[in-house]
Amino acid sequence: MVDTQLRMAMIGVSGRGGLWRHWHQPQGRSVVVAGADVNPDRLAAFRQEQGGDAFITTDYRELLTRPDIDAIAVTSPDFCHEEHAVAALEAGKHVFCEKPMAITIAGCDRILEAWRAHGHRLMVGFNMRYMNIFRTMKEIVESGAIGEIKAVWVRHFVGRGSDFYYHDWHATRQNATSLLLQKGSHDIDMIHWITGRYTTRTAAFGSLDFFGGDKPNDLTCPVCDLRDTCTEYMEGPRVQCAFRQEVDVEDNQVMIMELEGGIKASYLQCHFTPDYHRNYTFIGTEGRMENSEPDMKVWVKTRLSNSYRDLADRTYDVKPARGGHGGADPVICGDFVDMCLDGKQPIATPQAGRMSVAAGVQAAYSLRHGGMPMDVPALPEDLLRYRS
Numbered sequence: 001m002v003d004t005q006l007r008m009a010m011i012g013v014s015g016r017g018g019l020w021r022h023w024h025q026p027q028g029r030s031v032v033v034a035g036a037d038v039n040p041d042r043l044a045a046f047r048q049e050q051g052g053d054a055f056i057t058t059d060y061r062e063l064l065t066r067p068d069i070d071a072i073a074v075t076s077p078d079f080c081h082e083e084h085a086v087a088a089l090e091a092g093k094h095v096f097c098e099k100p101m102a103i104t105i106a107g108c109d110r111i112l113e114a115w116r117a118h119g120h121r122l123m124v125g126f127n128m129r130y131m132n133i134f135r136t137m138k139e140i141v142e143s144g145a146i147g148e149i150k151a152v153w154v155r156h157f158v159g160r161g162s163d164f165y166y167h168d169w170h171a172t173r174q175n176a177t178s179l180l181l182q183k184g185s186h187d188i189d190m191i192h193w194i195t196g197r198y199t200t201r202t203a204a205f206g207s208l209d210f211f212g213g214d215k216p217n218d219l220t221c222p223v224c225d226l227r228d229t230c231t232e233y234m235e236g237p238r239v240q241c242a243f244r245q246e247v248d249v250e251d252n253q254v255m256i257m258e259l260e261g262g263i264k265a266s267y268l269q270c271h272f273t274p275d276y277h278r279n280y281t282f283i284g285t286e287g288r289m290e291n292s293e294p295d296m297k298v299w300v301k302t303r304l305s306n307s308y309r310d311l312a313d314r315t316y317d318v319k320p321a322r323g324g325h326g327g328a329d330p331v332i333c334g335d336f337v338d339m340c341l342d343g344k345q346p347i348a349t350p351q352a353g354r355m356s357v358a359a360g361v362q363a364a365y366s367l368r369h370g371g372m373p374m375d376v377p378a379l380p381e382d383l384l385r386y387r388s
Contacts, residue, residue, distance in 0.1 A: 004029065004341055005028075005029055005030060005031055006023075006029060006030040006031070006070050006071055006094075006340050007030075007031055007033050007068055007069055007070045007071070008020075008023050008031065008032045008033065008069070008070065008072070008073060009032070009033060009034035009035060009036070009055075009063045009066075009071075009072050010032060010035040010037075010046075010073050010075060011035075011036050011037075011063070011073065011074050011080075011088075012074070012076035012077070012080075013036075013037045014039070015075065016098050016125070017037070017046075017075040017076075019073060019324075019329060020032045020035070020050070020073070021049075022323075022329055022330045022333035023073070023333050023337070024050060026051075029337050029341060033055060033068055033069060034055040034063055034066065034068075035050075035054055035055075035056050035057075036057050036059065036062070036063055037056075037058065038058055043056040043057075043058070060087075061087070063088075064087060064088060064091035064093070065091070069093060070093065070094060070340065071095065071121075071340055072093045072094070072096070073095075073096040073098075073336075074088065074095060074096065074097045074098060075098045075125075076098075077175065078100055078170075078175065078176055078182060079103055079169075079174070079175045079176070081098070081100070081101060081103075082102040082103075082104075082107035082108075082111060085097045085102075085111045085114070086111055086114045089111070089114040089115055089118050089120055090114055090118060092118065092120060094120050094121040094122070094339075095115075095120065095122050095123070096123050097111070097124055097125065097353070098125040099125045099185050099186065099189075099353065099356070100182060100185040100357050100360070101124050101353035101354055101356075101357055102357060103175075103181060103182075103357070103361075104177065104357075105357060105358045105377060108353065108354040108357050108358070109380070111350070111354075112354060112380070121339050121340050122350045123332075123336050123339060123346045123349075123350070124349070124350055124352065124353030125332065126186065126193075126347075126348035126352065126353070127325045127328035128186045128189065128190055128325075128328065129189070129190075129193055129328075129348050130327075130328035130329075130331040130332045130335070130347065130348075131321075131325065131326045131328045132296075132318050132321050133293060133298065133318045133326070134190055134193075134194070136298055136316055136318055137194055137280070137282070137289060137291060137298055138193065140289055140300060140316075141289070144286075144309075145286070145302070145309055145314075146283070146284035146285075146286055146287035146288060146300065146302070147284035147285035147287060148284050148285045148286075149194075149263055149283070150262075150263060150284060151263070151264050151265070151281075151282075151283040152259075152263065152264070152265035152266070152280070152281065153265070153266050153281040154187050154190070154191060154265070154266070154267045154268070154278075154280050155278070156184075156187055156267070156268065156269045156277075156279075157270055157273035157275060157276060157278070158183065158270065158271045158273065158276065159273050159274060159276035159277070160276060161211070161272055161273075162232040162234070162242040162271070162272075163234060164183075164271075165179060165182070165249070165271060166247060166251070167232075167234050167238035167239060167240050167241075167242055168240055170182060170249070171212075171240075171242070171244075171246070171248075171249055172247065172249065173248050173249055176249055177360070177361060177364055178249055178250065178360060178361075178363070179250065179251070179253070179271070180204065180250075180253055180267075180360045180364050180367075181360030181363075181364060184267065184360050184363075185353075185356045185357060185360055187269075187278070188257075188267065188356045188359050188360055189352055189353075189355075189356040190280065191257070191259070191265050192259075192352060192355060192356065192359075193352065194282060195259060195265075197259040197261050197263055198355045198376070198379075199257045199259050199265075199355070199359040199376050200258055200259060200260055200375065200376055200378075201257070201375055201376060202256065202257045202258070202359055202362050202366060202373070202374055203255070203256055203363070203366045203371050203374065204253060204254065204256070204367035204371065205253065205254055206250035206253025206254065206367040207250055207252055207253070208247070208248065208249070208250050208252075209251060209272070210251050210252070210271070210272040211242050211251050211271070212242075212243060212245075212247035212248065213243035213245070213247070214243075214245060215244045217240075217244045217245055217246045219241040219244060220239045220240060220241065221234045221235065221240075221241065222236075224241065251271040251272060252269075252270050252271070252272070253268075253269050253367060254266065254268045254269070255267050255359075255363040255366070255367070257359065257363075276294070277294055278293040278294075279293070286302060286303060286305040286309055286310075287300055287301055287303055288300070288303075296317065296318040296319075296320065297316065297317060297318065298315075298318060299313070299315055299316075300313060300314040300316070301313045332348065351379055354379065355376075355379065358376050358377055359376050362374040362375070362376050
């Protein structure tokens with residue numbers, strides 16, 4: 001047993017709650033000692049796999065008063081993040097909060113206030129900051145290879161949109177606000193992180209072009225008369241009809257952004273494409289950088305700059321990594337432990353979590369109000385020094 005060990009609990013033990021497997025290292029620097037979930041079956045499965053000695057409960061508040069818990073990972077549904085993160089911080093626990101930080105700007109600011117008031121550690125689950133391909137792109141930009149960034153394009157083809165978002169709670173504004181916020185929080189954050197600038201103004205257009213419809217809200221795939229012919233049929237665990245009446249989050253949308261320093265960016269997100277593909281382009285004063293996430297490649301093309309940089313274009317073959325989300329999950333989990341035990345400054349900061357949500361919220365408002373331009377509220381003044 002190590003001399004210093006972080007004792008953790010999970011709020012939500014399935015889905016992203018599966019991160020507990022990376023933290024549960026009984027002979028290492030962290031161990032998962034408890035879990036809370038509203039589903040007793042998932043709790044039982046978690047406890048059995050953990051080894052059988054974890055404390056489990058259907059009431060997350062029972063975790064907050066336990067002295068054997070130092071930190072809590074909030075991996076519950078998005079609309080619960082605000083409540084769970086604030087309660088854990090106020091109880092004196094370090095907090096890992098899965099993205100998005102919350103589903104409203106006010107919710108994010110409430111979490112930041114609790115973090116500031118109680119002084120414990122807080123990290124947002126932006127695992128894309130830990131993926132090899134995006135770390136490579138960050139390194140290229142910081143090397144100066146493409147000069148000063150002036151323009152960004154991001155295309156996100158979500159080829160399994162119904163599986164990920166339209167067969168469960170994600171499909172309503174009440175639970176998710178918008179997929180520009182929920183799914184887009186990663187992409188907006190990558191634009192912010194790689195450019196080093198936050199969004200100050202945005203406008204968006206979007207609609208529900210494929211999913212939703214007139215099916216009953218209680219209809220599920222296994223009992224549907226159309227299950228043999230429906231293109232979106234699912235066997236589980238997410239089986240709500242993707243064409244049910246309550247579905248009201250857009251599945252086809254584009255937002256434009258003006259970032260600090262005048263950088264112009266655009267983000268396209270579509271949830272009924274035949275393939276899954278994420279593509280980024282950054283254009284600077286000395287060149288262009290583009291990636292293909294499925295191909296694990298980054299290309300840099302340089303323009304005349306009267307320097308050694310214009311002598312060659314470059315192709316980067318990004319090395320694969322083991323672990324969930326392209327190897328990012330074990331790394332971000334380790335970073336959280338290092339933050340709590342050693343005081344290491346996290347790569348995925350709370351401020352970045354708030355600004356990603358803020359841009360997504362304002363874009364969602366814009367697309368639902370005729371595409372009107374919206375200002376993005378800046379960070380509170382006393383939090384600007386942690387703005388990365």
